[in-house]
Amino acid sequence: MLLANRRLRTALPLVIAVVALAVGWGLSVGLSGYYVFLAISSVTAIIAVLGLGVVTGSAGIIALSQLTFAAIGAWVVAWMSVNEIPGGFPVWLLAGGVAGGLAGILIGLPALRLRGVNLAVVTLGFAAAFDVMLIQIQFPGSVDGIPVSRPELFSSDREYFFFAVIVLVLCALLISWLQRSRIGSSWKAVAFSERGTAAVGQSVSSAKLSAFAVSAALGGISGGLIAGQVQLPFASSFAPLQSLALYILAVMSGAYLIDMAIFGGILWVLVPELLKKWGVPQDWGFVVFGLLGIQALTSGTNLGEGIRNLFRKRSRKRLVEGADLTAHEVGTSVLDVFAVPEAANPVPADAPPVLEVVDLGVQFGALKALDGVSLQVRPRSIMGLIGPNGAGKSTFVDAVSGFLPQHTGTVLLDGQDITRLAPAARARLGLRRTFQQDRVPPQLTVESYVRFVTRECIDNDELTDALTFLGCPAPEERLSTVDVGTRRLIEVAAAVLSGPKVLILDEPAAGLSHDEHLQFGQRLSRIPSRFDTAIVIIEHDLDLVRTVCTEITVLDFGRVLAQGPQQEVLDDPAVIAAYMGDAEINS
Numbered sequence: 001m002l003l004a005n006r007r008l009r010t011a012l013p014l015v016i017a018v019v020a021l022a023v024g025w026g027l028s029v030g031l032s033g034y035y036v037f038l039a040i041s042s043v044t045a046i047i048a049v050l051g052l053g054v055v056t057g058s059a060g061i062i063a064l065s066q067l068t069f070a071a072i073g074a075w076v077v078a079w080m081s082v083n084e085i086p087g088g089f090p091v092w093l094l095a096g097g098v099a100g101g102l103a104g105i106l107i108g109l110p111a112l113r114l115r116g117v118n119l120a121v122v123t124l125g126f127a128a129a130f131d132v133m134l135i136q137i138q139f140p141g142s143v144d145g146i147p148v149s150r151p152e153l154f155s156s157d158r159e160y161f162f163f164a165v166i167v168l169v170l171c172a173l174l175i176s177w178l179q180r181s182r183i184g185s186s187w188k189a190v191a192f193s194e195r196g197t198a199a200v201g202q203s204v205s206s207a208k209l210s211a212f213a214v215s216a217a218l219g220g221i222s223g224g225l226i227a228g229q230v231q232l233p234f235a236s237s238f239a240p241l242q243s244l245a246l247y248i249l250a251v252m253s254g255a256y257l258i259d260m261a262i263f264g265g266i267l268w269v270l271v272p273e274l275l276k277k278w279g280v281p282q283d284w285g286f287v288v289f290g291l292l293g294i295q296a297l298t299s300g301t302n303l304g305e306g307i308r309n310l311f312r313k314r315s316r317k318r319l320v321e322g323a324d325l326t327a328h329e330v331g332t333s334v335l336d337v338f339a340v341p342e343a344a345n346p347v348p349a350d351a352p353p354v355l356e357v358v359d360l361g362v363q364f365g366a367l368k369a370l371d372g373v374s375l376q377v378r379p380r381s382i383m384g385l386i387g388p389n390g391a392g393k394s395t396f397v398d399a400v401s402g403f404l405p406q407h408t409g410t411v412l413l414d415g416q417d418i419t420r421l422a423p424a425a426r427a428r429l430g431l432r433r434t435f436q437q438d439r440v441p442p443q444l445t446v447e448s449y450v451r452f453v454t455r456e457c458i459d460n461d462e463l464t465d466a467l468t469f470l471g472c473p474a475p476e477e478r479l480s481t482v483d484v485g486t487r488r489l490i491e492v493a494a495a496v497l498s499g500p501k502v503l504i505l506d507e508p509a510a511g512l513s514h515d516e517h518l519q520f521g522q523r524l525s526r527i528p529s530r531f532d533t534a535i536v537i538i539e540h541d542l543d544l545v546r547t548v549c550t551e552i553t554v555l556d557f558g559r560v561l562a563q564g565p566q567q568e569v570l571d572d573p574a575v576i577a578a579y580m581g582d583a584e585i586n587s
């Protein structure tokens, strides 16, 4: 089933590409002259919007300079054409795309530190500054009236339109492949949570920069095509205000979905044309786009997602009516009869600790959140880290996983000192963590999320087995359609499948019902031997702690209050007095 789905997903874009080429050829011979020119404008706009879909839609970064990258691409193509650089138009176009991509990386660098309005100001400022410069330096050939040479085989408008369609199809195939690859998953992950992205070993910087580069490269290609279309490009075709309108169009339509980028590109040309036909000044097109953008930003969704949700609801309803089971129920019922053999691999008593924390200290101003905390985690063991609210448990996890670099003390993973490493580097070495808050990007499917987290190709059987083992939904289920509790289970499953040496779980069962809690505990206790990993679990539910933990460390006011085998710690009068109270500990 999974294999058949994957084959279909690989073949579908190719089939659509062939159909798109056929439609493009049909239009190139069927449309009348004026509409051919409009159609070329649409295709160039679609490529630019497709790029914006990557940076704004997938990676969630505000970028208001798409037409500046287009201007860079157009300038490079015009310059290469005027100077008759060998290779011809396709090579010039590629060079325009590369130039746009490089400029994108340059503008993307501030994006590593800036967010939201600040980043919008930087990108719009870049667009305005480049616009002023472009007016000064002009496009090569524009002053002397030397037109950009089109490709020899596609010199008429009709032929050039078909050439533009071929370029669009290639760009769309590339984006479709990237969106389904690990890079695409990293864009969606970084849009949802930078901490969550780093925690799975993915560099946040490279995710953001690659989104900027791909988006700007498509901008450059779009501009290069415009240069070939108009043949004498001018700065006014790439004004910053138009970049703003294009951004709104991308947000409103949901341009990370390829069909919606096509819709957005068509709208880009259609709205001004309709206004012209009705005798309304074309600049009112910006007002129309602005209103559509306000609607999209206030509703928090976009047209593409809205339409898809409608279809998904209908097909889900049909599925539930037919089978009378939801996807989650299917996962749970399968688990009830699922028996997984545990690996028989006991740990020698004298085995060195897989995680060793020595004298860890964290200070927030005057508050000592952690003070001299030391602990050792043995291979394939489950250690419970408990303590009252504010005891320092989450601070401990943040410090050990690298999210609080200003801590004192030492962290050793399998004997290696990782104290100075960034979170992503620690994750790649085998120290994985999950979060108290939901950090699972809803735009992905279960399978694409697991494959992203595991950073390698796990085979289909392994994937299905592990998801069933932990009671997760089917691989093809979209994460946006499952509840938060189930998303946390999927987060745990993915982390486990990444084969960590140590997995730190921060309240993993939050959001699960009481029964699911107990089931989760049973599954959790089998993870260390089955997946050869040690677990540190932070949990308030003492039933779960009793079910799964072999050892316990109790924190109180940032210090270790007690440490050792489970029963010994839970019987410690100091723990009873300071943390739980007699009634609860004896219950």
Ligand SMILES: Nc1ncnc2c1ncn2[C@@H]1O[C@H](COP(=O)(O)OP(=O)(O)OP(=O)(O)O)[C@@H](O)[C@H]1O
Pocket (backbone or CB within 6 Å): 364, 367, 369, 387, 388, 389, 390, 391, 392, 393, 394, 395, 396
């Ligand atoms: N960024 C921060 N700035 C200042 N103080 C902080 C910060 N983060 C945590 N603290 C403080 O550090 C102490 C430890 O907090 P922490 O969140 O680690 O506790 P916890 O044991 O995880 O609590 P809970 O069980 O409620 O999650 C608390 O007093 C908290 O207010």
